[in-house]
Amino acid sequence: MTDFIICNAKLLDVAAGELRGGASIRVEAGKVMEVAEDGRALSAGEGVTVIDAGGRTLMPGLIDAHVHAAITTMDLAAMGRRQTSWIAIETKFVLEGMLRRGFTTVRDAGGMDPGITNALDRGLVKGPRVFRSGRVISQTGGHGDSSGVSQHPQLCACDIKSSAFSHVADGVDAVRKAVREELKAGAHQIKVMAGGGVATPSDPIDMVQYTEAEIRAAVEEAQARRTYAFAHAYIPEAIERAVRAGVRSIEHGNLIDEASAKFMAQQGCYLVPTLVTYDQIAEFGKKLRFPEESLKKLDAVFGAGLGALEIAKRAGVKMGFGTDLLGETHPAQSKEFVLRAQVLPAAEIIASATLVNAELLGQAGKLGVLAPGAHADLLLVDGDPLADIGVLNGQGERIDLIARGGEIVVNRL
Template structure:
C-alpha cells in the first residue's frame, strides 16, 4: 500500500504568486503530491506533519554544481585516486540536500554512477542531472595541462578514466560528435561544452573563444538527436552570441554580457545561469585553499561584472536559472548566491530562478518547481518568509527544519 503523508497548517509559497498563501494542507501519496488545499484535508491512515505556521515551498534547484570538484586545484585533483574523490564527494552531496537543494544539475564531472548511488540510497543527496565530462578544445577551459606539457600524436590520455577529471578534450567536428555520443552513451542527461576561456584553467584567457561554430553545431545536433540539449561555458558577448545562434540552450556564467547579446538570448529563448558566488569565494579564499596563482589573477576579470550582468539580463527579459559553481571547501557557500543576487533582484525573482526556471531548463515543468497535484513531492519547511527576506535560506539549512525529496523526509529537525 502506498504511504500517505499529510502536511497541515503551512503557509504555501507558490513561485507564481507574490505573497504566501495562509493555512494550506498538502497530501502526498508515495513520491507525488496528490492534493493541495486551503481547507483541511480529511484522510485516514496518513502520517501527519504539523507545520505550525511555517512556510512550505518547493525544493530548490541548482543548475550549476560540480559535485566531484573536491578541491580548488582541479589540475592537482585529476591525479587523485578515484576512491578518494568519490568518498570526498559524499559530504558535498549531503550538504547540498541539507541546504534545501533537492535537485542539482552537475555541469561537468559527475557520471551516471553517482545518479545510481543516490537513487539506490547508497549516497544521500539531491536528484541529479549529470553532464558527464565537459567537452573542451585543446588549450580551452577543460584542458588542464600546464604550458610545459604536450601530447604526442599517438599518446593515450591516461587521466581520462579518473573520477577527478571533470573535462575532456575533443578537437574537430568528427571528434566532437564522437565525444558527445560517448558521454550520452555513458548516461549524460545533457552535454556541457567550453565556449570561451575560464578562471580555473591554466592557459586560456577569459576572452578567448572556444569551439568553432561548426563544432558547436555538431554538439548541439548530437544532443538534439537524443532529445536533450547543450549548456555552454561563456563570458563575453562574442562567445555568448556564437553559442546561442548555434542552438545552445543555457549560457553558464555570462558575466561580461552586453545588452545586444542579452536581447539575442531573449529572442532565441536561451537561458542564463549566472554563478556569482563562485567568484566571491575564489577572490576571498581561493589562494588559501590551493587555487593556482594564474587562476587567482583571472578572478577579478569577471567578478566585478556579475551584478551588472544580472541587470542586463533582467532588462532584456532573459530567464535566469540559479547556479553556484563552487569547488572544494567553498561548497558550503552555495546559498550565498541568494544573498549576492538580492543586491539586484527581488526575492520573488530569485526564488523563481531556483524553482520555476530550473524546472523549465531540466524539462521538468509541472513535476518540479511548484507544489501542485501531480508534481514530485520535493519540498521544504522554512522558518520565515523567503518572499520578504532570503535570510532564512542562507547558511547550512539552520532555518530549514524539514527537507523532503520525492516524498521521503531526508532531514527532520522539527
C-alpha cells in the first residue's frame, strides 16, 4: 500500500451522473481520506506520492457481480477432467485480467474454492477483491447437475452429490446441510439454482427448480450467518418463487415480464443481467466446443436480454452489473458496457457497476464510491465514460491508473 494524492482530475460523480473538473483525492492506508473539488489543493506529507491526472477522469473501481473465474474453458467436458492445480493457475490469470480491465471487486457466482481467495489475501494473486459463493446449490436435474442419466440410479433421500462446482441436494434438510457446508468453508454468500439454464443439458430454460420451501431454507441459513442467498432464474414463475423465498438478487432474468419485474421492485430484489455471455456463446460457442445441447437452448434467451433491461427499468428494479463469462471468453468482460448502452444511458450503466453493486454486496459506502472512509479502489480513465462508455471497453487500454485497496497495480502516467 502506498499513500498518494491524485490531483488535476475530473471527478465522475456516479450518483449525480456528472463529471466535474479540478478534483483531487488523498489516499492513506488503503482508504480514501479526502476528496477536494474546484481546484482546491490537498497537502501532501513527507514521502507521499503526488500524481498529476492530467485532466483524466477519476472514478471508482468497477464491480462485476457475476463472474465464474474458475471456469476456465467453454469445453465443459474438458473442464471436468482438469486437475485442481491446473484450474487454480488458470484462475490466477483470469482474475488478473479482470483487474487490468478496471474491475477491482467481483462476486464469484460459483466454482471458486477457498484456496484462490487465500492466495488473493496473501498477495500471491494480483486480482480483484473477491466475494466468493463457493459451490452452487442445485436440485437433481437442475442447472448445477452435470451428471449423466444413470440406467440404474441409486436413490437415497438424504444423499447429496458434490462436485467442484455444485452440491446437488434435494429437500429442505439436504439444502440446509449443503448451504451450511459452504458457509462453514467461508462462502461470502450462497447461490441457488431456481430455474433452467443454458450450460447444463438436462434442464429446459422454462423449468422451475426447487420449491419455495427449499429456496427459503437456503435464504434462512445464509441470513443466520448475516449474509444472503441469490438465485439463477430466467422465467417469471421461477423469478417470483425465488423472490417470495427471500433471495437478494435474481441473476440473468432474460424472460422477465412486467408482473414479475413489479414484484421484484416491491420486494427490493435486485436484478443482475448478463448480456455479454450470450453474445460470446453465440459467436464462439461452437468453435470452443460448448455443449451442442446448450447451444440449442441459447435462442430462448439471447434475443430477450435488451428487452428485459427495459422492462426492469420501467418497473423500478435496481439493476446490478454482471457478465457470467466462461473460459476463453473472459476477455470480453467490458463489452457488457457497450451492449447495455443500446437501451440504457451511460450514467445508469456505470452506476450499476459501482453504487448499485456495492449495495447488492452489502458494501455501500465502502465500495463503488470515492468518499472518505471508502476503500481506495479507483481508476484514472483517458476519456469521458458518460459521453463514450466505450472507453471502458477492451482490456483496459484507456485506463491509465488502477488502484485496489490503495495499492497501485497499473500506472501508465
